[in-house]
Amino acid sequence: MEIFKADVVIVGGGGAGLRAAIAVAESDPLLKIALVSKVYPMRSHTVAAEGGAAGVKKSTDSYDYHFHDTVGGGDWLCEQDVVEYFVKQAPIELTQLEHWGCPWSRTEDGHVNVRAFGGMKIERTWFAADKSGFHILHTLFQTSIKYPSIKRFDEHFCVDLIEEDGRVQGVVTIEMSTGEFHLIEGKSVIIATGGAGRVFRENTNGGIVTGDGMALAYRHGVALRDMEFMQYHPTCMPVTGLLFTEACRGEGGFLVNKDGYRYLQDYGLGPLQDKPKNKYMELGPRDRLSQAFWYEKQKGRTFEHPTLGSVVFLDMRHLGEAHLRERLPLIYEMAETFMGLDPAKELIPVRAGIHYTMGGIKVDAKCAASLPGLYAIGECASVGLHGANRLGSNSLTELVVFGKLAGDEAAKYAKAVSPGNSSSLLKQAQAIEQRILALKTKTGGTESIAVIRKEMAQSMEDGCGIYRTEDTMQATCDKLAELRARFKNISIDDKSSVWNTDWLTAVELDYQLDVAQTMAHSAINRKESRGAHQRLDGPDGAYTKRDDVNFLKHSEAYYVADGAPRIALGDVKITKSQPETRAYGAAGEKADQERKASHV
Amino acid sequence: MSKRKPYVRSMDGWWKKNPYFVEYMIHESTALFVAAYCLVLLVGVIRLGQGEAAWNGWLAAMQSPLSVLCHLVLLAGAVYHTYSWFKILPITMPPVIVGGKKMAPEALTGTALAVAAAAGLALLALVWRIAL
Amino acid sequence: MSENHKIIEIEVLRYNPESDEEPHLEVYKVPFTDDMSVLQGAQYIKDNFDGSLTFRWSCRMAICGSCGMMINGIPKLSCETFLRDYYPNRIRIEALAHFPIEKDLVVDLSGFIEKLEAIQPYIIPKEPKTLAEGEYLQTPKEFNAYIQFTSCINCTLCYAACPQFGLNPDFIGPAAMALLHRYNMDSRDGASASRMELVASEEGVYNCSAVGYCSEVCPKHVDPASAVNINKANAAKDYFLRFLSPKGGSK
Numbered sequence: 013m014e015i016f017k018a019d020v021v022i023v024g025g026g027g028a029g030l031r032a033a034i035a036v037a038e039s040d041p042l043l044k045i046a047l048v049s050k051v052y053p054m055r056s057h058t059v060a061a062e063g064g065a066a067g068v069k070k071s072t073d074s075y076d077y078h079f080h081d082t083v084g085g086g087d088w089l090c091e092q093d094v095v096e097y098f099v100k101q102a103p104i105e106l107t108q109l110e111h112w113g114c115p116w117s118r119t120e121d122g123h124v125n126v127r128a129f130g131g132m133k134i135e136r137t138w139f140a141a142d143k144s145g146f147h148i149l150h151t152l153f154q155t156s157i158k159y160p161s162i163k164r165f166d167e168h169f170c171v172d173l174i175e176e177d178g179r180v181q182g183v184v185t186i187e188m189s190t191g192e193f194h195l196i197e198g199k200s201v202i203i204a205t206g207g208a209g210r211v212f213r214e215n216t217n218g219g220i221v222t223g224d225g226m227a228l229a230y231r232h233g234v235a236l237r238d239m240e241f242m243q244y245h246p247t248c249m250p251v252t253g254l255l256f257t258e259a260c261r262g263e264g265g266f267l268v269n270k271d272g273y274r275y276l277q278d279y280g281l282g283p284l285q286d287k288p289k290n291k292y293m294e295l296g297p298r299d300r301l302s303q304a305f306w307y308e309k310q311k312g313r314t315f316e317h318p319t320l321g322s323v324v325f326l327d328m329r330h331l332g333e334a335h336l337r338e339r340l341p342l343i344y345e346m347a348e349t350f351m352g353l354d355p356a357k358e359l360i361p362v363r364a365g366i367h368y369t370m371g372g373i374k375v376d377a378k379c380a381a382s383l384p385g386l387y388a389i390g391e392c393a394s395v396g397l398h399g400a401n402r403l404g405s406n407s408l409t410e411l412v413v414f415g416k417l418a419g420d421e422a423a424k425y426a427k428a429v430s431p432g433n434s435s436s437l438l439k440q441a442q443a444i445e446q447r448i449l450a451l452k453t454k455t456g457g458t459e460s461i462a463v464i465r466k467e468m469a470q471s472m473e474d475g476c477g478i479y480r481t482e483d484t485m486q487a488t489c490d491k492l493a494e495l496r497a498r499f500k501n502i503s504i505d506d507k508s509s510v511w512n513t514d515w516l517t518a519v520e521l522d523y524q525l526d527v528a529q530t531m532a533h534s535a536i537n538r539k540e541s542r543g544a545h546q547r548l549d550g551p552d553g554a555y556t557k558r559d560d561v562n563f564l565k566h567s568e569a570y571y572v573a574d575g576a577p578r579i580a581l582g583d584v585k586i587t588k589s590q591p592e593t594r595a596y597g598a599a600g601e602k603a604d605q606e607r608k609a610s611h612v
Numbered sequence: 613m614s615k616r617k618p619y620v621r622s623m624d625g626w627w628k629k630n631p632y633f634v635e636y637m638i639h640e641s642t643a644l645f646v647a648a649y650c651l652v653l654l655v656g657v658i659r660l661g662q663g664e665a666a667w668n669g670w671l672a673a674m675q676s677p678l679s680v681l682c683h684l685v686l687l688a689g690a691v692y693h694t695y696s697w698f699k700i701l702p703i704t705m706p707p708v709i710v711g712g713k714k715m716a717p718e719a720l721t722g723t724a725l726a727v728a729a730a731a732g733l734a735l736l737a738l739v740w741r742i743a744l
Numbered sequence: 745m746s747e748n749h750k751i752i753e754i755e756v757l758r759y760n761p762e763s764d765e766e767p768h769l770e771v772y773k774v775p776f777t778d779d780m781s782v783l784q785g786a787q788y789i790k791d792n793f794d795g796s797l798t799f800r801w802s803c804r805m806a807i808c809g810s811c812g813m814m815i816n817g818i819p820k821l822s823c824e825t826f827l828r829d830y831y832p833n834r835i836r837i838e839a840l841a842h843f844p845i846e847k848d849l850v851v852d853l854s855g856f857i858e859k860l861e862a863i864q865p866y867i868i869p870k871e872p873k874t875l876a877e878g879e880y881l882q883t884p885k886e887f888n889a890y891i892q893f894t895s896c897i898n899c900t901l902c903y904a905a906c907p908q909f910g911l912n913p914d915f916i917g918p919a920a921m922a923l924l925h926r927y928n929m930d931s932r933d934g935a936s937a938s939r940m941e942l943v944a945s946e947e948g949v950y951n952c953s954a955v956g957y958c959s960e961v962c963p964k965h966v967d968p969a970s971a972v973n974i975n976k977a978n979a980a981k982d983y984f985l986r987f988l989s990p991k992g993g994s995k
Contacts, residue, residue: 051800051802051808051810052853052857052898054808054809054897054898055800055802055803055808055809055810056808057802057803057808059803059807059808059809059897060803060805060807060808104875107875107878107879108875110879110880111867111869111873111875111879111880111932112866112867113866113867113927113930113932113933115887115890115891115894116879118882118884118887120884121881122881122882122883122884122886123879123881124879143807143895146807146897147894150894154860154865154866154923155866155867157860157861157864157865157866158864158866166857189616189846189852190614190615190616191615192614218802218803218804218808219801219802219803219804220802251779252779252804254804254805255805319777319778319779342807345806346805346806349806349824350805350824460791461795462790462791462792462795504795505794505795505796506795506796506798508615508760508762508763508796508847509615509762510615510616510617510760510761510762510846510847511798511846511847511848511850512796512798513790513798513799514790514795514796517795615761615762616761616846617761617762618761618844618845618846618852619759619761619766619767619844619845620844620845621767621841621842621845623842623907623910623911626907626910626911627907629817629841630817630818630957632955632957632960633907633955633957636955636956636957640953700954700956700969702970703954703956703959703967703969703970703973704954704969704970704973705973705974705977706970706974706977707970712885
């Protein structure tokens, strides 16, 4: 087995992993960094983020506003000390990206421009047309090339962490082009593997978004926190789930039902606005908008498209072709290529689809997990920024703010500890190799990977969708247990070594089943409605409301070998914002004024 | 021991594999037509230097039916070369900014072709007048 | 959706390095709907007929750059190419031309990645600035000078379209040159002189014979041919400037 001795190992080469790698390299050029990614870094799913990255920019804005938008948007399940740190670091890190060459869109006088985004009180979303994630990712990847201490392991698939003496000491990977195993030793390990949206059926996520890092940490006893909170994005392309960025609405697009009626005014987001107004109508938060879609469907006011199913419409016709081409070029092309329609002339059929995993590997405010030496950042982590619902454009900023922090922390840790015992690490790695190889070499299996994956995704959509009940969630929990059992009997067609994606897909599915179980069990355990977790049941509908007495708590899912996860509840850090009614539109503005008055 | 065995495909006959490449090869080969006519003119200059008899002989040869046919073929080749050369002009020269906007490739090609045609006609008119 | 299932024949160039001496074609009959991309066709084959079929893919929305293939001989992103546009004819998919085939539709991209790394694809500031001093200003004119060349998704379709790269794999090639040009044209950068050596080198722009097909197939309208050709002029200028002035030109 090939062995590489690094100081810091980073698993995941998306925005967070790259930012962390640069942070380690800048903090001490003598530290050896191994950056492991199952795809070339610029393929990572950061690439698909469209709208932008939030950070205070305008003189009329303040850290406090950004803090309150985020905490309120998260339905008070955010770690407030984390949010305070985040809002202050955000503009610094976004400026850093500018210095590294990120082509942020500009105002006429040459400054970085900001746009409106859902749930944000003031325009503070830095954007690079509608390819913000693409530009951030490529900027970070290209900048990372400057640092010789970053050794990339591109197209290496991580199969396990190595733990010894009570701390993490490395990872084992499969080099995809050969099928050979590598032991990458490290004094600290940062997981930055992204979300897990592919456990659901209709989603905006790339095929690689399979929750790998979450499952890796989870199997080593680290809790997955707040996994029941899955964000539905209200404007996705039906069937494929491809994303029409929130910036479509930030730029002034409307959402209308089959009667051409801007239905959001019926769901506490009104009154009607002609121009985009922050926190009103189409610029409400994603959970509220997705829920409104669900209600419209119940009321029979969605359009029943013969092939696409139930849809509402995104109307951008009044914005004109020139403006759309400048601000939303990717969206324009996607509508043309994938749907064969012209957004300057026609309505775009859309519906809510799975978009973002709010929960993840439980880490503290310094990105450290409970297993010493292990850090997690980005969508795979739960640092406590998003609470029960993420505000659009906070997550791209999260990548760089916490990528930097985790890089600094992991570097410090790596310098403080001594190297491990290489021969016993190798022994562990060899045992892992045998376990993973067995998955491929075993014969006589009858279950198809694709079938199990599809049943899982359908079951998650049925049981853990926008609205949930005990029965549907229980059915999903049962189904997942069944699939877990059936997984043991899978058959893998491809027995080869070079580029065996059949085998790797099976390993991914194994990860996905773990992650799906934490979501379903965390969900059924939360007997209230908060943010993206909405229930329709309970005695006298008790679970349809937020319950701060019992559930102003994080859910924490712990791994139980061969069984359902154990769910515990953890405290929420509250510093300066006590839970209030979460209001948007005119009601939200009134609540804001009352709060201001009471503070004076 | 790695089981990798990357397979490298042959480039033989690459230019036949795509209509775009065929067109490219025609474009490139018509450059030979232009070169051929340069040779013809060069021979003319040499003949001129060799005295009146040589020069008249050359002129007579130029007027033979075979030579006229040859001229037509070379002219067709040269015209095609000019056309296809200007077709790729937009990618071979720096962007032309007009009124703050990048000039469209079609406009660039069109302008270049128009200029070439005008220059050709002007030359023809000039030679015509001298000949008369 | 199920009522109008049509069947299309997809012919795939298969190659397994562990059992094959050379690639061969296999045909699959794939039921499809009008919204299905060629990528989804390949996924259907993998999920239902042969799990060993190997290809790269991820985002499905033409931005990650993973899923390029030769589709009926033309380099395209398979996620944004639709089966309906080929039906009822047979469609042939092959690994991207001019790259070594690792397995089936997966090619060896390591050479391309090395080229990206070689061009210093990062800002080397003209005037260093601290974060506290805020962002660099860029006028619309300065911004427009480079923005087009930032759009490259590294899908390498342009390399599959470049016969000169096929004939000389060392040629730095369209995408890497476009990225080099992107940094040279950025008003924040001051290192174009140090990138010039590579531009004019043996592997540099003079390998290009202006076929122009790279720009034709680029799914993001980066126009790499333009970047390459502008740099031919730049390299020539740089060469002559070296004779004229001790300060002019690089080195």
